[in-house]
Amino acid sequence: MAQRASKSRSSASATRIEELSNRDVGRAPRKPLTFHPDLLLAKVGTGKTTHRYRDKHAIFSQGDRADAVFYIETGKVKLTVVSKRGKEAVIAILQHGDFFGEGCLAAQPLRISSAVAMQNLSTTRIAKETMVELLHKETDFAEMFIAYLLSRNIRIEEDLVDQLFNSSEKRLARLLLLLAHYGKESRPETVIPNMSQETLAEMIGTTRSRVSYFMNKFRKLGFIEYNGSLHVNSALLTVVLRD
Secondary structure, three states: OHHHHHHHHHHHHHHHHHHHHHHHHHOOOOOOOOOOHHHHHOOOOOOEEEEEEOOOOEEEOOOOEOOEEEEEEEOOEEEEEEOOOOOEEEEEEEOOOOEEOHHHHHOOOEOOOEEEEOOOEEEEEEEHHHHHHHHHHOHHHHHHHHHHHHHHHHHHHHHHHHHHHOOHHHHHHHHHHHHOOOOOOOOOOEEOOOOOHHHHHHHHOOOHHHHHHHHHHHHHOOOEEEOOOEEEOHHHHHHHHOO
């Protein structure tokens, strides 16, 4: 009886994965929320500057004055927060086409998080006053920016639900799929090579040893591969869907 129940659950899981896969293939691809930097830079006058940062270089720190919005041209950015007790948590990994620091537009006087370059990074810094003017004058840009913020907000809500209700194993599997852009163009991509297990642990709220355990488990099951960089197999979705 136990074997039959196990086979039944496995069959149901496989059917669900196939349904999701077919739905992803049939779904019309969404238009990207990003745009070419030149389209923005051409509309911004003196209120912008280009900055380049080396890996692990701080862009701004928690508590700094919030007076500008940043746009990532190349590279990646890690956003972190530190509690009063000194505990640090990673809240987002951003990449080309993403904005950050937009809290200043909502009367946020000080930064509530820190931003650090994860790779050699190039950003466009847009002063708060310039960004507000741009949003008022350029309706197409304003529409795109609002859509981007809504998309980010949805992702944050999903992350919160994930933290509240899912096990650390499922949280890690979901994070790896997200980092691999699962569901976009129906194929996973390579996860950034220098994503450490410490960073993964901070992002899902667990210890490095637990991340190491699950990463080894995923590799033995064929869900991920190490070959100079980390590759994620779409079969990892079975961990997320498992009851």
